[in-house]
Amino acid sequence: MRARLFAAVASGLAMLAFSPGDTFAQSKYDVGANDHEIKVGNILAYSGPVSSLGIIGKIEAAYFKKVNDEGGINGRKIKFISYDDAYSPPKTVEQARKLVESDEVLFIFNPVGTPTNAAIQKYMNTKGVPQLFVGGGATRWNKPAEFPWTMGFQPNxxxxxxxxxxxxxxxxxxxxxxxxxxxxxxxxxxxxxxxxxxxxxxxxxxxxxxxxxxxxxxxxxxxxxxxxxxxxxxxxxxxxxxxxxxxxxxxxxxxxxxxxxxxxxxxxxxxxxxxxxxxxxxxxxxYLKDPSDPQWANDEAKQKFDDFLAKYAPDADKNDYFVVYAYVISQTMVKVLQQCGNDLTRANVMRQAANLVDFRPDMLLPGIAINTSATDFAPMKDMRxxxxxxxxxxxxxxxxxxxxx
Known part of the structure; x- marks a missing residue:
């Protein structure tokens, strides 16, 4: 009897010892992630000739705040670090190095601009750091054999x-x-x-x-x-x-x-x-829903978009294409991180980004979906x-x- 009682107590103590950390017990991390945080980098033009693109980063920051307020990704909060490159390739290189080597982000998400991303593509791939969901439609983002750490997003x-x-x-x-x-x-x-x-x-x-x-x-x-x-x-x-x-x-x-x-x-x-x-x-x-189109007036997904803006970005113009774009791409990034589970390595981030099957963020048009694979880094190919x-x-x-x- 005493032996059985001792075994039961020991078992209970073991459960108590491991239960608080069970969520992260088998976690894998690269620099930029831990039990509490995921560091996400971003680069786009808040100034310069295309400064109107700056709204993208503001909406992304707002969306990640929403995610954090709701508990984060598998218990981890997103730390979003966004820098201005003024749509200048040399500045983009500088900011990418800062994010990777000083801020030590897990990956760079939705860096915006075709010439600017071209300037950092080799660097990101040499470093083995994901350059994920590039904000630009060049075909060079869909070359997984040559650039396995770079993936596009929109129809090219x-x-x-x-x-x-x-x-x-x-x-x-x-x-x-x-x-x-x-x-x-x-x-x-x-x-x-x-x-x-x-x-x-x-x-x-x-x-x-x-x-x-x-x-x-x-x-x-x-x-x-x-x-x-x-x-x-x-x-x-x-x-x-x-x-x-x-x-x-x-x-x-x-x-x-x-x-x-x-x-x-x-x-x-x-x-x-x-x-x-x-x-x-x-x-x-x-390929995105137009928030001003009355056909979406009673659309549940569009209502979620409206509710998000009302709470987290009340001054944003919901009729701005780039506001809708930022919302959709942020939802897609969250989906990838959710799929990563407790394996927050750079390799797994890319693996999960290349494993999206008929994913439909709220503001994509009906009939259009996001699909990727290890040999296809072009998430969308259809438009209206x-x-x-x-x-x-x-x-x-x-x-x-x-x-x-």
């Missing part, structure tokens, strides 16, 4: 360019196309996708005009492409240039089929400043076409895939 620019081509060939097969594009990997990827999609009809392009992101105004470029005789105008532009393009086309009295890249289609930072009257009929591509009608984007047509043949 070549995908969108091919969708533009499909739309033009279906609706205006004899178009005379003029393209205004940013003179870097961002613009060139769009242009390549457009030409690939046009195939043997690429001769429909009658003008290609590039601009530098540092140019304060691009009016002369729009005047030049109009003079080409084009009746179809594609503006590949971030918000500032997109708004300038819309205003200048209207000022010139030019009435082309106007196609605007999704990265410059925000109602809050582009359409409203450019003028709704000037923007009617513009066509773009979308939309036309500016009144004060919102009106979706039309079927889901289009711009996947390479």
């Amino acid at each position: 620019y070549q995908t969108e360019g091919r969708i533009f081509a499909k739309y033009i060939l279906a609706t205006k097969p004899d178009a005379k196309i003029a393209v205004l594009y940013q003179n870097d990997d961002l613009g060139k990827d769009y242009l390549k996708g457009l030409k690939d999609g046009l195939g043997d009809r690429a001769s429909l392009i009658v003008a290609e005009e590039s601009y530098e992101i540092s140019e304060p105004v691009i009016d002369s470029h729009v005047v030049k492409v109009k003079a080409s005789g084009a009746d179809t105008f594609i503006a590949i532009a971030l918000p500032r240039v997109a708004a300038q393009s819309i205003r200048k086309v209207s000022e010139l009295g030019w009435k082309p089929l106007f196609i605007l890249s999704s990265i410059g289609a925000s109602i809050g930072t582009v359409i409203r400043p450019a003028g709704f009257d000037n923007s009617q009929g513009i066509v773009s591509t979308v 076409t939309a036309r500016m009608q009144g004060d919102r984007w009106e979706i039309f047509g079927d889901i289009l895939s711009g996947s390479a043949p």
Whole structure:
């Protein structure tokens, strides 16, 4: 009897000894994570020519605060460290080194910008630190064999360019196309996708005009492409240039089929400043729900988005594309960390990022989902076409895939 009693007491003491730490007993960590915290780095432009992108980091910080208030990720709080690079590649390199070598983050999440991310891609892969859900649509983020620590997020620019081509060939097969594009990997990827999609009809392009992101105004470029005789105008532009393009086309009295890249289609930072009257009929591509669209008025997922903004970012413009984008990408990052469980190593973060199956954040359009694998680092490939009608984007047509043949 005494032996049995002793065994029972010993067993109970053992349970007491291990129960407080059971949650983390078998945990694995790399630098940047422990039983209480996950350090997440971020780099984007809070200043400079594309400072409107700074709202992305603010919404991400707000979303992670929400997660922390609700108990964190598997009991760990997210420490979000975000730095400004002013959309300058040398500054991006400096900030990446600071995050990795001084702040010792577990990974860098959603660093925004194509040329800026290109500048740190080799560094991140040499260091073996995830460069995760890059804020840019270059195809170079989907090369897992060459860059196993870099993954994109949104439909890539070549995908969108091919969708533009499909739309033009279906609706205006004899178009005379003029393209205004940013003179870097961002613009060139769009242009390549457009030409690939046009195939043997690429001769429909009658003008290609590039601009530098540092140019304060691009009016002369729009005047030049109009003079080409084009009746179809594609503006590949971030918000500032997109708004300038819309205003200048209207000022010139030019009435082309106007196609605007999704990265410059925000109602809050582009359409409203450019003028709704000037923007009617513009066509773009979308993969996110438009919060101003009445079809989502009773949508439960959209209500969650509204509730989040009301509590954690009440001053944010919910009609800003980048506010919705930041919400969706933050939800995706949380999903990956949840899947990591107690294995907070950099290798497992990448492994789980490459193991997303039909994940649907609240503000993705119906029919569009996030899927990744060890050989596919392009989470999304489908989009819908939309036309500016009144004060919102009106979706039309079927889901289009711009996947390479």
